[in-house]
Amino acid sequence: MTISGMTGFARAEGEHQGQRWIWELKSVNGRGLDLKLRTPQGLDALEPQARAAAAAKFKRGSLQANLSLAREASAAASLKIDFALVDRLISAGENLVAEGKIEKPRWDGLLSIRGVLQSEETAEASEEERAALESALMAGFAQALEALAEARQAEGRSLASVFSEAADRLEALIAAARLSAAAAPAAALERIRQKLEALAPEVKLDPARLAQEAAIAATKADVAEELERLSAHTIELRSLITKPEPAGRRLDFLSQELTREANTLCSKSADLELTRIGLDLKTVVDQIKEQAANVE
Numbered sequence: 073m074t075i076s077g078m079t080g081f082a083r084a085e086g087e088h089q090g091q092r093w094i095w096e097l098k099s100v101n102g103r104g105l106d107l108k109l110r111t112p113q114g115l116d117a118l119e120p121q122a123r124a125a126a127a128a129k130f131k132r133g134s135l136q137a138n139l140s141l142a143r144e145a146s147a148a149a150s151l152k153i154d155f156a157l158v159d160r161l162i163s164a165g166e167n168l169v170a171e172g173k174i175e176k177p178r179w180d181g182l183l184s185i186r187g188v189l190q191s192e193e194t195a196e197a198s199e200e201e202r203a204a205l206e207s208a209l210m211a212g213f214a215q216a217l218e219a220l221a222e223a224r225q226a227e228g229r230s231l232a233s234v235f236s237e238a239a240d241r242l243e244a245l246i247a248a249a250r251l252s253a254a255a256a257p258a259a260a261l262e263r264i265r266q267k268l269e270a271l272a273p274e275v276k277l278d279p280a281r282l283a284q285e286a287a288i289a290a291t292k293a294d295v296a297e298e299l300e301r302l303s304a305h306t307i308e309l310r311s312l313i314t315k316p317e318p319a320g321r322r323l324d325f326l327s328q329e330l331t332r333e334a335n336t337l338c339s340k341s342a343d344l345e346l347t348r349i350g351l352d353l354k355t356v357v358d359q360i361k362e363q364a365a366n367v368e
Contacts, residue, residue, distance in 0.1 A: 077227025082219035102134035
């Protein structure tokens with residue numbers, strides 16, 4: 073298993089009693105979990121169920137879910153006649169027919185009146201029918217969520233590869249920094265000797281005093297603790313990217329800690345090579361921080 077991203081698209085479709093449904097889900101980065109749901113009129117009851125299902129599947133990301141619902145042409149809704157309305161219309165015109173003011177109504181005329189001919193689609197569905205439709209739609213939503221999770225996991229695998237390469241670069245830079253730091257005392261001694269000789273070439277230098285000054289300079293520039301913490305953070309980075317649990321916030325925090333140690337290393341450095349290594353470390357850490365924003 074590996075970390076999951078937050079970007080993806082999924083589609084699921086199916087049929088329920090002659091009605092074709094299509095779910096389309098899109099996910100992008102988000103600090104928390106936010107679901108924007110669009111459903112046909114009359115299906116508002118799906119929203120709390122959909123939110124609960126999304127929250128059970130994801131922890132972060134901005135999700136857009138759109139449901140389309142249409143009756144299949146091969147399953148056209150049957151028609152019915154409102155005979156009660158027909159009777160009322162005929163009764164209302166009986167006096168006018170008897171007086172010869174209008175002709176006796178014909179079926180084609182009656183059927184053209186709005187409300188006489190109805191589609192069963194417009195009839196109020198029973199509680200059982202509505203529950204069955206909602207159940208089918210939520211099952212489809214679950215399918216779409218699963219497909220979206222797979223898409224986000226595919227992004228996560230790509231991100232894990234990026235973080236793994238970053239961890240490799242961190243380890244190489246930390247190793248180079250250790251070598252540079254190990255040479256710091258001798259380099260400090262040589263810099264002090266050169267400065268003193270340049271200022272007073274006629275003065276005989278005390279080796280013990282030089283060694284003492286070099287030791288003080290080396291102590292001030294000691295970055296052993298920073299390198300140890302950088303190494304520990306790199307191990308933690310490798311651990312996080314192999315876990316399926318949401319790790320985005322932890323990666324963001326880890327990148328802040330890496331930044332702090334790299335900055336301290338640069339501020340302590342009295343050596344150009346070590347400073348260069350510190351700057352390279354900061355570049356890698358910035359890349360980690362940038363990619364951490366894509367992790368769930």
